[in-house]
Amino acid sequence: MKRRNLLATAAMGLLLASGGAFAQGMDKVKACFVYVGPIGDGGWTFQHHEGALAVQEKFGDKVEIQWQENVPEGADAERVLTQMALGGCNIIFTTSFGFMDPTNAVAAKFPDVKFEHATGFKRDSANVSTYNARFYEGRAVQGHIAGKMTKSNKIGYIASFPIPEVVMGINSYYLHAKKANPNVELSVVWAFTWFDPAKEADAAKALIDQGVDVIASHTDSTAPLAEAAKTNGAVIGFGQASDMAEYKDGPRVSSIIDNWAPYYVKRVGALLDGTYEQADAWEGIAGGEVEIGEITAAVPAEVKAEAEALRDSIAAGTYHPFTGPINKQDGSPWLAEGATAPDGDLLGMNFYVEGITGDIPQ
Amino acid sequence: MFRLEKRPTPSKFWLYATPPVAVILTMIAGGILFAAMGKNPFEVIRTIFWDPVFGEFAFYLRGQLLVKAGPLILIAIGLALGFRAGIWNIGAEGQYIMGAIVGAGVGLAVFPTESRWIFPVMVVAGAFGGWAWAMIPAILKTRFNTNEILVSLMLVYVAETILAKASTGFLKNPEGMGFPGSRNFSSYPAAENAFLYEPLGLHWGGVAALVTAVLAYILLTRHQAGFQIKLAGQAPRAARFHGVNPARLVVMCMGISGALAGLAGLFEVTGPAGQISIDFNTGYGFTAIIVAFLGRLNPLGIVLAGFLMALTYVGGEMASTNLGLPDAAIQVFQGMLLFFLLAVDVLTNYRFRLHVGAH
Numbered sequence: 001m002k003r004r005n006l007l008a009t010a011a012m013g014l015l016l017a018s019g020g021a022f023a024q025g026m027d028k029v030k031a032c033f034v035y036v037g038p039i040g041d042g043g044w045t046f047q048h049h050e051g052a053l054a055v056q057e058k059f060g061d062k063v064e065i066q067w068q069e070n071v072p073e074g075a076d077a078e079r080v081l082t083q084m085a086l087g088g089c090n091i092i093f094t095t096s097f098g099f100m101d102p103t104n105a106v107a108a109k110f111p112d113v114k115f116e117h118a119t120g121f122k123r124d125s126a127n128v129s130t131y132n133a134r135f136y137e138g139r140a141v142q143g144h145i146a147g148k149m150t151k152s153n154k155i156g157y158i159a160s161f162p163i164p165e166v167v168m169g170i171n172s173y174y175l176h177a178k179k180a181n182p183n184v185e186l187s188v189v190w191a192f193t194w195f196d197p198a199k200e201a202d203a204a205k206a207l208i209d210q211g212v213d214v215i216a217s218h219t220d221s222t223a224p225l226a227e228a229a230k231t232n233g234a235v236i237g238f239g240q241a242s243d244m245a246e247y248k249d250g251p252r253v254s255s256i257i258d259n260w261a262p263y264y265v266k267r268v269g270a271l272l273d274g275t276y277e278q279a280d281a282w283e284g285i286a287g288g289e290v291e292i293g294e295i296t297a298a299v300p301a302e303v304k305a306e307a308e309a310l311r312d313s314i315a316a317g318t319y320h321p322f323t324g325p326i327n328k329q330d331g332s333p334w335l336a337e338g339a340t341a342p343d344g345d346l347l348g349m350n351f352y353v354e355g356i357t358g359d360i361p362q
Numbered sequence: 363m364f365r366l367e368k369r370p371t372p373s374k375f376w377l378y379a380t381p382p383v384a385v386i387l388t389m390i391a392g393g394i395l396f397a398a399m400g401k402n403p404f405e406v407i408r409t410i411f412w413d414p415v416f417g418e419f420a421f422y423l424r425g426q427l428l429v430k431a432g433p434l435i436l437i438a439i440g441l442a443l444g445f446r447a448g449i450w451n452i453g454a455e456g457q458y459i460m461g462a463i464v465g466a467g468v469g470l471a472v473f474p475t476e477s478r479w480i481f482p483v484m485v486v487a488g489a490f491g492g493w494a495w496a497m498i499p500a501i502l503k504t505r506f507n508t509n510e511i512l513v514s515l516m517l518v519y520v521a522e523t524i525l526a527k528a529s530t531g532f533l534k535n536p537e538g539m540g541f542p543g544s545r546n547f548s549s550y551p552a553a554e555n556a557f558l559y560e561p562l563g564l565h566w567g568g569v570a571a572l573v574t575a576v577l578a579y580i581l582l583t584r585h586q587a588g589f590q591i592k593l594a595g596q597a598p599r600a601a602r603f604h605g606v607n608p609a610r611l612v613v614m615c616m617g618i619s620g621a622l623a624g625l626a627g628l629f630e631v632t633g634p635a636g637q638i639s640i641d642f643n644t645g646y647g648f649t650a651i652i653v654a655f656l657g658r659l660n661p662l663g664i665v666l667a668g669f670l671m672a673l674t675y676v677g678g679e680m681a682s683t684n685l686g687l688p689d690a691a692i693q694v695f696q697g698m699l700l701f702f703l704l705a706v707d708v709l710t711n712y713r714f715r716l717h718v719g720a721h
Binding site for chain 2: 032038039066067068069070072073074075076078079080082083084086087097098101105121161162163164192347348361
C-alpha cells in the first residue's frame with residue numbers, strides 16, 4: 001500500500017508540474033491493445049480482448065478500439081506501438097510482461113499518448129502506467145482444492161517464466177495445498193512460454209507420468225486440460241486466465257478468471273472525463289479483477305464450501321494468502337507469526353517457500 | 363488434356379518470371395481470401411504493399427523495412443550458398459540465437475567499460491558464436507555422415523533452451539529486480555548498435571547485409587570457391603573429379619551461413635531488440651529460408667526478396683491493426699507466397715503440353 005501511495009504522490013507531482021494538461025477531458029478516445037498471443041488462445045489474450053470489447057460496449061461511439069494479436073516481445077513490439085501511436089491511438093494497453101522495454105521506449109517519444117503496461121514495473125515517463133492483478137489470491141483457493149482433491153498426494157504446476165508473478169503463484173498454491181493436506185508434494189515444470197499448446201501438453205504429460213493428479217498451469221492455452229481429459233477423470237486441473245468452461249464436464253474443477261474489463265473501462269473513462277492519472281494498479285478478488293470460476297460438482301460440497309469461504313475472506317481483507325509464519329525454501333525465516341507479506345516482497349519474489357523441492361531456474 | 367513435360371534445359375525466362383508471377387498470384391488469391399472475410403481486398407492489398415512505402419506514415423515505416431529485411435538478407439545469403447551446394451542448413455535460427463548470446467555476453471562481461479573496441483570485438487564474437495554452432499552439424503556430417511537437416515534443426519531447440527537459461531541466469535540484468543532478460547544495450551553506448559541513419563533504418567546490420575550481398579555475388583560469379591559450390595550442387599560427381607573436397611565444402615558452407623546468422627543475431631540484440639530475452643528470436647532464421655528461395659538463391663535476388671518479405675510483415679501488421687484482420691489471415695497470406703512460388707517454379711524445369719488423343 002505504501003508503495004502505491006508513494007507512486008500516487010509522484011504522479012500528482014508530475015501532474016502539477018505539467019500544468020494540468022492531463023486534466024482536460026476528451027470527446028472521443030481511440031483505445032488500442034497489443035496482444036502477445038492470438039485472441040483465440042482461450043486464456044490470457046482472450047480475456048484482455050474481452051476487456052477491450054467491454055470498453056467498446058460501455059462507451060459506444062465515444063470510443064474506437066484497435067488491436068494487434070501475436071506481437072512478438074522485442075523489436076516488433078516497438079514498431080507496432082509506434083504505428084499505433086502515429087495512427088492516433090490515445091491510450092495503448094500492452095498486455096504482456098515482455099512489452100515492458102518497448103512500451104517505455106515508445107512512450108518516451110509520444111508524451112501525449114497514454115501507455116498502460118500489464119504486469120511490469122517500469123514507469124520511466126509520466127505517461128506510462130502499470131497494472132496487474134493479485135492472481136496469487138486465486139492460487140490460494142486453487143491450492144486448497146488441490147490439497148483436498150489429490151489422491152496420490154502429488155500436485156503439479158506448469159510454470160511459464162521464472163518471474164516474481166509466477167513464483168508468487170506457485171508459493172501461494174503450495175502453501176494452501178500444504179495447509180489442506182500436510183503430505184502434499186509439488187512438482188513444477190518450467191515451460192518457458194506463455195502460449196505453446198504443444199509444449200504445455202508435454203509439460204502436463206510429464207507431470208501425469210510422475211503420478212501427479214492435480215495440475216495447475218500458468219500458461220495461456222487449454223492444452224493442459226485437454227491432456228488431463230485423456231486420463232478419464234484420474235487427473236483434474238483448473239481453468240487459467242479464462243474460465244475454460246468447455247472442460248467443466250471433464251477435468252476442470254474451478255478456474256481463475258482474469259477480468260480486465262473493470263480496469264479498462266475505468267482507465268478509458270478517466271481519459272474521457274479528464275481525471276486520468278499515472279497509476280500502478282494491483283487489484284485482486286476484492287476489486288473484481290480476479291474471479292474464481294464455478295467450482296464443479298466433482299469437488300465434494302464440503303471442500304467447495306471451504307474454498308469459497310477462503311475466497312470470501314480474501315475478498316473481505318480478513319485473510320492474506322501470505323500470512324506468517326512462513327520460511328523460505330532454505331529454512332531461513334521470511335514472515336514472522338501473524339505478519340503478512342509486504343507488496344514489495346511479493347513483486348520481487350525470487351524464492352520458493354519452505355517445502356517446495358527443486359530450484360527456480362537461474 | 364495438359365501434361366507436364368520436362369524441359370531439356372531449365373527455362374531462363376521462368377527462372378526470373380517466377381517470383382513476380384508468384385507475388386501477383388498471391389495478391390489475387392489473398393484478395394479473394396480477404397473479400398471472403400468481408401474486407402475490401404483492394405484496401406487490404408494497398409495497405410500491405412503500398413502504404414508502408416508511400417502512405418501517411420511512410421517516413422517511419424520505410425526505415426522499418428530495412429530493420430526487418432537486414433537480418434533476413436544476411437541469413438538468407440549464407441543459407442543460399444549452402445543450398446546451392448546441396449548442403450541444407452535449416453538451423454539458422456539456432457545459430458542466430460547463439461551469435462546473439464556469445465556477442466552480447468562479451469559486451470556484458472566488460473560492462474560498463476567504455477572503449478571503441480568493444481563493439482567490433484562483439485561483432486567478431488557474434489559471428490564466432492553462430493559459426494561454432496553450425497560447426498556441430500558440419501562436423502557430425504563430415505565425420506559420422508549424419509543428416510545436417512535434422513541435426514541443425516534440432517540444435518535450434520537446444521539454442522532456445524540456452525537462450526532461456528541466459529535470460530534467467532547467466533546474462534540476467536543484475537538490476538532487473540529478478541525479472542528475466544539482460545541489460546538493455548540502449549543504455550550502454552559502447553556496445554550499442556545504434557541507427558547510423560534513422561530515416562532509412564540503417565544500422566550496422568543493414569550495412570553488413572548489403573555488403574555481404576555484393577561479396578557473395580562476387581564469390582559466386584568470379585571466385586573458384588563459388589564455382590565449386592555451384593558445381594557440387596548441380597553435378598556432385600563432376601565436382602569430385604574437379605577436385606572439390608566434399609567435406610571441406612560442407613565445413614565452409616555451414617561455417618559461412620552460421621557466421622552470418624550469428625552476425626544477424628548480434629546486430630539484432632544490440633540494436634532493435636536491445637536485450638537478450640527469452641523470446642528474443644522471432645523466426646528470422648526460418649523465414650530466411652523462404653527469402654533465399656524467393657530470391658532464387660542469388661545474392662542480389664535475395665536483397666529484393668528480403669525487402670518484399672519485410673513489406674508483408676510491416677504492411678501485414680498495418681492491415682491487421684487498422685483493418686481488424688486476424689493475424690492468422692496475414693500468416694496465410696505469407697504462406698501463399700511460398701506456396702505459389704513453389705508451384706510456379708515447376709515451370710522452370712517443366713512445361714505444359716497439350717496432349718491430344720491418348721485418352
